[in-house]
Amino acid sequence: MPDVIASDPNDDWNWNVELGVQWAWREQLLAELDGRPIGFVQIIDPAQEESHYWGDCAPDLAAIDIWIGEPDCLGQGHGTRIMRLAIARCFADPRVAAVLVDPLAGNVRARRFYAKLGFQEIGPRRFGLDDCMVMRLDRKNWRD
Numbered sequence: 001m002p003d004v005i006a007s008d009p010n011d012d013w014n015w016n017v018e019l020g021v022q023w024a025w026r027e028q029l030l031a032e033l034d035g036r037p038i039g040f041v042q043i044i045d046p047a048q049e050e051s052h053y054w055g056d057c058a059p060d061l062a063a064i065d066i067w068i069g070e071p072d073c074l075g076q077g078h079g080t081r082i083m084r085l086a087i088a089r090c091f092a093d094p095r096v097a098a099v100l101v102d103p104l105a106g107n108v109r110a111r112r113f114y115a116k117l118g119f120q121e122i123g124p125r126r127f128g129l130d131d132c133m134v135m136r137l138d139r140k141n142w143r144d
């Protein structure tokens, strides 16, 4: 879907391989609506993640990526529900003090979406070719 490609145009996620690989530092989750797959969520421990995408990180963080792949499922609150479930899953681990996301700086819709969930903008950061906005949700600011 164009929105999904536009949200991360420069990274090759190597799906064919990665979907079949399990790591202790990663969860790959499918979002289903009445049995229909509509989205995908990845939760990682950024300190342990193999490519070291986030650089040196504190050991008490989780990072989430989310994509809804079905056009007719956008803008109906599904993303919010999926994120709330994913965040609750992160904070179910007592080790996790905060959750990170890194939308493209230009993805204003995603930034507003995360802000409504309580994420605060930490600042811009360049990851590879992408200018992103790092956003953070601290456990103390989270209400399940």
Ligand SMILES: CC(C)(COP(=O)(O)OP(=O)(O)OC[C@H]1O[C@@H](n2cnc3c(N)ncnc32)[C@H](O)[C@@H]1OP(=O)(O)O)[C@@H](O)C(=O)NCCC(=O)NCCS
Pocket: 003, 004, 007, 066, 067, 068, 069, 073, 074, 075, 076, 077, 078, 079, 080, 081, 101, 102, 103, 104, 107, 109, 110, 112, 113
């Ligand atoms: C970002 C995303 C997960 C949001 O999920 P969603 O189900 O569309 O969002 P919700 O319906 O729960 O919330 C809608 C709110 O999010 C924002 N929003 C973000 N993307 C939107 C989209 N494509 N369509 C409509 N609203 C969107 C709006 O501000 C809206 O605010 P509102 O509550 O005032 O209407 C989803 O749009 C998506 O997967 N987009 C493509 C990939 C992407 O950008 N992923 C994020 C990468 S960091």
